[in-house]
Every structure is written in C-alpha cells, then in structure tokens.
Amino acid sequence: MVAKFDLTDDSVVVVIGTGAGGGVVSNELAQKGVKVVALEAGGRYLPEDYINDEWESFGQLAWTDPRTTSGDWRVAKDFSGLPAWIVKAVGGTTIHWAGASLRFQDHEWKAKTTYGEIEGANLLDWPIDAEEMAPWYDKAEAKLGVTRTGDRAGLPGNNNFKVLEKGAKALGYEEVHTGRMAINSADYDDRMACQQTGFCFQGCKWGAKWSAAYTDIPRGEATGNLEVRDHAHVARILHDDSGKVTGVEYFDKDGNLQMQKARIVCVAGNSFESPRLLLNSASEMFPNGLANSSDQVGRNYMRHMTGSVYAVFDKPVRMWRGTTMAGIVRDEARHDPSRGFVGGYELETLSLGIPFMAAFLNPGAWGRSFTSALDSYENMAGLWIVGEDMPQATNRVTLSDVKDQWGLPVANVNFSDHPNDVAMRNHAYAQGEAIYNAVGATRTFPTPPYPSTHNLGTNRMSEKPEDGVCNKWGQTHDIANLFISDGSQFTTGAAENPTLTIVALAIRQADFIAREMAAGNI
Amino acid sequence: MSKIERQGLTRRALLARSVAAGALVVTGAGFLAAPDAAWAMEVSVISEHQMATLIQMARDIYPHDRIADQFYAIAVKGYDADDKKALVEEGVAALDAAAQAAGHADYISMGWEEDRVSILQAMEDSGFFQTVRGGLVTGLYNQKDVWPIFGYEGESFSKGGYIERGFDDINWL
Numbered sequence A: 001m002v003a004k005f006d007l008t009d010d011s012v013v014v015v016i017g018t019g020a021g022g023g024v025v026s027n028e029l030a031q032k033g034v035k036v037v038a039l040e041a042g043g044r045y046l047p048e049d050y051i052n053d054e055w056e057s058f059g060q061l062a063w064t065d066p067r068t069t070s071g072d073w074r075v076a077k078d079f080s081g082l083p084a085w086i087v088k089a090v091g092g093t094t095i096h097w098a099g100a101s102l103r104f105q106d107h108e109w110k111a112k113t114t115y116g117e118i119e120g121a122n123l124l125d126w127p128i129d130a131e132e133m134a135p136w137y138d139k140a141e142a143k144l145g146v147t148r149t150g151d152r153a154g155l156p157g158n159n160n161f162k163v164l165e166k167g168a169k170a171l172g173y174e175e176v177h178t179g180r181m182a183i184n185s186a187d188y189d190d191r192m193a194c195q196q197t198g199f200c201f202q203g204c205k206w207g208a209k210w211s212a213a214y215t216d217i218p219r220g221e222a223t224g225n226l227e228v229r230d231h232a233h234v235a236r237i238l239h240d241d242s243g244k245v246t247g248v249e250y251f252d253k254d255g256n257l258q259m260q261k262a263r264i265v266c267v268a269g270n271s272f273e274s275p276r277l278l279l280n281s282a283s284e285m286f287p288n289g290l291a292n293s294s295d296q297v298g299r300n301y302m303r304h305m306t307g308s309v310y311a312v313f314d315k316p317v318r319m320w321r322g323t324t325m326a327g328i329v330r331d332e333a334r335h336d337p338s339r340g341f342v343g344g345y346e347l348e349t350l351s352l353g354i355p356f357m358a359a360f361l362n363p364g365a366w367g368r369s370f371t372s373a374l375d376s377y378e379n380m381a382g383l384w385i386v387g388e389d390m391p392q393a394t395n396r397v398t399l400s401d402v403k404d405q406w407g408l409p410v411a412n413v414n415f416s417d418h419p420n421d422v423a424m425r426n427h428a429y430a431q432g433e434a435i436y437n438a439v440g441a442t443r444t445f446p447t448p449p450y451p452s453t454h455n456l457g458t459n460r461m462s463e464k465p466e467d468g469v470c471n472k473w474g475q476t477h478d479i480a481n482l483f484i485s486d487g488s489q490f491t492t493g494a495a496e497n498p499t500l501t502i503v504a505l506a507i508r509q510a511d512f513i514a515r516e517m518a519a520g521n522i
Numbered sequence B: 001m002s003k004i005e006r007q008g009l010t011r012r013a014l015l016a017r018s019v020a021a022g023a024l025v026v027t028g029a030g031f032l033a034a035p036d037a038a039w040a041m042e043v044s045v046i047s048e049h050q051m052a053t054l055i056q057m058a059r060d061i062y063p064h065d066r067i068a069d070q071f072y073a074i075a076v077k078g079y080d081a082d083d084k085k086a087l088v089e090e091g092v093a094a095l096d097a098a099a100q101a102a103g104h105a106d107y108i109s110m111g112w113e114e115d116r117v118s119i120l121q122a123m124e125d126s127g128f129f130q131t132v133r134g135g136l137v138t139g140l141y142n143q144k145d146v147w148p149i150f151g152y153e154g155e156s157f158s159k160g161g162y163i164e165r166g167f168d169d170i171n172w173l
Helices: A022-031 A054-061 A106-115 A130-144 A159-170 A216-222 A270-280 A354-360 A368-375 A419-437 A499-518 B003-021 B048-061 B069-079 B082-101 B113-122 B127-139
Strands: A013-016 A036-039 A068-070 A226-229 A233-239 A245-251 A257-261 A264-267 A305-312 A345-349 A380-387 A396-403 A409-414 A443-447 A482-484 B025-028 B031-033 B040-042
Touching: A013 A022, A013 A245, A022 A036, A022 A216, A022 A226, A022 A499, A036 A216, A054 A354, A068 A396, A106 A130, A130 A499, A159 A345, A159 A380, A159 A419, A216 A226, A233 A270, A245 A264, A264 A270, A264 A499, A270 A396, A270 A409, A305 A419, A345 A419, A354 A368, A354 B127, A380 A419, A419 A443, B031 B048, B048 B069, B048 B082, B048 B113, B048 B127, B069 B082, B069 B127, B082 B113, B082 B127
Parallel strands: A013 A036, A013 A264, A036 A226, A068 A409, A264 A482
Antiparallel strands: A233 A245, A245 A257, A305 A380, A305 A443, A345 A380, A396 A409, B025 B031, B031 B040
C-alpha cells in the first residue's frame, strides 16, 4: 500500500533526494510511523532496467543537468560541465556506487585535534566521535549487508584483486583483502550473491549490491507511510515569519510548480544540489540563503583526494571481470605525517571498460603514447586512490550565472587542490606504481581524478553555529525543523568511501527526528 | 588544361595519395572504398578528399594498427553533413596547407605518421582538431565491434556473469 499525501498536509516530513542519505532517512522514518513525502528529481529504475554499457547507462542514470566549474582542478578543464559523476534517479547514487563500506578510523572524527593547524585548511573536529557512532555503524552494516562485518564472509578475489594482492604483499603491506563491501558474498536480506558480472557502476542487475532503489525505498513504501514522487525537482524551501520552514516548491513531472507543505524538511540532494537549494531559497529574512548565518553553506567542498594507477603487464589480467572494487590495501590509511602529509589514503581495485578508459585514462591525450596503453587493455590492472582531502573555505559551491531548464541558477563548483592533497596523491601514485612494478608491470599510468563521486562537506556539521551549518544531528543551527541528511553534512572527509557513514548518520538522524517529533520539540 | 583533364589528374592524384597513405581508394564520384573492397562509403556533402583526410586524421589521432579503416570511417562519417561542411572545409584546407608548406602535395600524401602528427600537434588547440578528437572518444571507442580487438568483452549479464567463466582465472602470478 503506497501512501498518497495531500499537498496541504503539513504533518509530513519532506525529504529532498532519495539516495544514501534521503532514501535511508525516508525509510527509517516511515518504519517508525512518521509520514514522509520524498521528492526525487530523477526517474525510477530497477535492476531489470539497468544497462551494462557504460555510455548508455550514463545516459540513463547520470545527473547531466548543467553545472559550471572553476578552480585549478583538472576536472574543470577536461569536464567543465560535469564536475561530478552522480545519479539522478530514485535511489540516487546508491545505484552507481561501488559498494565499499568502511568505517572512519577513530582519529578521523577529530581531524583538527589530530592534525593540528594546517595552513590554508579550514579543519574542524566533528561534534561526534567513534564511540558515539559505533552502534549506528553496526546498524548500517547490517542494513547494507557489509562483507567482513558481522558473520558475513568476504567476496572472492577477482583477477584485478589478485594482481593487487600479490604486489601489495611483495611490498610488505599487511591489511590487504577483498574489502568490506555492501555486495553479497552469500544471499542476504532477500538479495542474491554477487555473480562477478562487473558493471557495478552501472547498477547491479542482480541486486547483489545494496541500493536504496530496491531496498529502503520499496520497504518504506510498503509501510504506507512513504510517498515517493519522482521527476520532482525542488526549486525552493519556504519558511514563515518565525523562521521555521513550512514546505517546498517543486516542479512536477509535467513541469508544473507545486507546493508541498511540511512539518520538517530534510535536504539530501548531494553536496552540489543541497547547498544550491539552500542558496536558491534566499528570502528577505534570510538574504544569504537558508541556514547560512555562518556563511558556511557551500563552503569546504571536499571530493576526496583521488586518482588512479593503471598498469600493463606482459600477460592478460582482464580486470573488468568480477566485482569492480572488491580489493583494498589499507596500510596507508593511517595518519603518519612522516610521509609528508596529514591523513591517509586507501587503495582499492578499479576497472573501467574500453569506452570509459578511452575517456578517463588521460583526458585530452592522443597519439601513440595514449593508444598503445589502450592496445594493452586486456593486460591491464587498475586501482583507485581515495584519501582524505583538506576542507578549504574557498573550495565551494556558489550560484552560477547559468540557469537550468527550470530557470534556476545552477551550482558552480570551485575547487583547487590543497598542497596536502597534492603531496598525498604523489605518494599514492608512487606506492601504486610500486605495487604493480613488484609483479612485473611493464608500464604504469598515474591517472588524474575523474569527475567527483564523493562530494562532501558543503553544509558541514559543527559544534558551534559560527563554524558550520548543522549540529551533531544534521539539524541546521539556524532552523530547527530543517535538516541536512546527506554527505554535505560531513565536517571532514576521512580516507574512507563515504556511503556507509552517510547511511549510519541517516539512521541516527531518523531516530532523533522521530524522538523530537514525539516529544513535540519540532 | 581542360576541365576533364584536371578532373582526371585529380582522380589519379587521389588514387596515388591513397596508395601512399596505405588506406583508401576513391572509386568514383562520392565514393570511398577500401583497397580490398572490404567496405565502401558514400559522401554527399563533403568531398571524397575531405572524408579521406578525416579518416587519416582520425587514425593519426588515435592510431591502433589492429583497427581497420572502416571503424575510423564510421567514427567520422557524421562530418558528411551540412552543419559540419564549413568546419571540415576549413580544417582540411589547413591540414593540406601545412602539408604543402612542408613540401608535400597534401596531408594524406605524407608517408610518415610522425610527419602528419607534427602537423596535428601544431593545430592541437584549434576548434577543428578538438572537435574531431573529442568526437572520436565515443565515435571510435564506443563501437561495440571495436571492443573485441582490445579483448574487452562488454556485458556479461546475459551469460550469467563471470562467476563460472573466469573472474579469477589469472594463472601467471
């Protein structure tokens, strides 16, 4: 029984976005009996709809509405209109994500305390810590069915992992395994085991990978408390004279502007759209945008220090076969300033098909140096680097002069690497190359970052209202019934892929909202 | 020299150049074909010479010795269109002018890839070059018939994935 709520029903929680943050918070609230209207800009696609073809799938799922870019990051040059590779669909980027599900390391909740003052970095400690998050991580791991947690076994290693493992162990690395993955190694929670098909980024056609699209969303709907409206693009959050939010205006699937009333609004549109929406909701009372008395909305954009290393061998690897990211080296994730940078990084297996390899191996490159690399595609192994990047006040999302199909100013994403990011990336390139050289690589490729998949920090959590946008519950400092429910609430990025932490925070936030509603506080 | 003779010379010259470039034969008005007749294509808006030049340029930008001309031809065939005509005319003229300045009859009659590449490098920032290069990234590499040449197997869902078909079959480590 799928609920249908009236536009004038001011008792509902409106959740904007249905990914790891919004999809989970919607379901968790619905399970507790809270009425939820989830507004999703994209359409609805399920495993039978997913397409195992890189460009065709990109056309089906990716957010390709206009965005603009600036700053010295290479993405702004090579993919100026595509700063992020994220999904516009019910379930959000949980359709595309690779499934890597790692907890933050304890010290990463306290980056400022641990790393000290770093020039040019706008570091801050999270207002929460590892101990407080542990039970929520337990719930998140159980929800996602994360391998190597609980009693769940690890995934088997594919060819790409075996190359990584051999090289990493030859270098003396010790924490090397097939990862903690939200991809079933055995049937779990009505989802089947991984069939080693590849194409994890294009949506798992077996449903072996956790995605909100076919778990939290339909389960929330089954309670009768959740209505998901797809092709609903939110334009503005409205408020009353007391400064409380009262509802949202959105363009429905026919392009008509609608207004949904709300008791509470949760923003979960990923780290570009969430601050964009708050800024586009500026009013006479809030001329700089909603929840922006700190001037931190849109600032401190983090995308993880990333890069890839591909290597060619004299014999075939066929890295595309099997689970894309089931392989990790964790030894460099520690904080060890003797390496010349603060924070750390993970090395995770990665492969792209020929179409995306041609686009991303070295964007803009041509000639035999480039094509001879592709000629050896079958003999190629690959890894992705994901490390903690420094929050910087000037790395930020602002409103662009460009307008979208609704006439709304789009997000401009300004990003430049911090020197710490550069030092860490160079270290990671060298270690990645050493791993592959240890197993006889004949050529290695330090590959630049792709359009961002980990977008974080643009509505960050802070103890003090002047340092950030929301408190330890994701509740905005300025407006008690306005919440941030996605990765934009991250205070710092840590070295780990963010989805597990987004999910854990969403479960925890739903618990808080339900309690506060019951207590009559919001 | 009569008009017919000029045309004859032009055709002979084109044939000669095709041989020099090792790639294409212009078989008649509006047609290009492989020397072994394995494939042919028709142009209606741009000239055979312009199309032959585009195909050579595409190979010089992304040279894969195991990929036949027909795949490069497919990748650039969209330039035989009214809205691309001016871009192609200007671009090919620039390539030929650079070739002539280097003492060659035109771009496709330059025998060595290195010589052609040096001309491309000099015009790397031009709109013509960037348009052709950018279009090739999908135009060439997103052709499913090209993938097996790289060993890439494409989708595997219809075959049940690789769980019983070699996801972990590496045997040389």
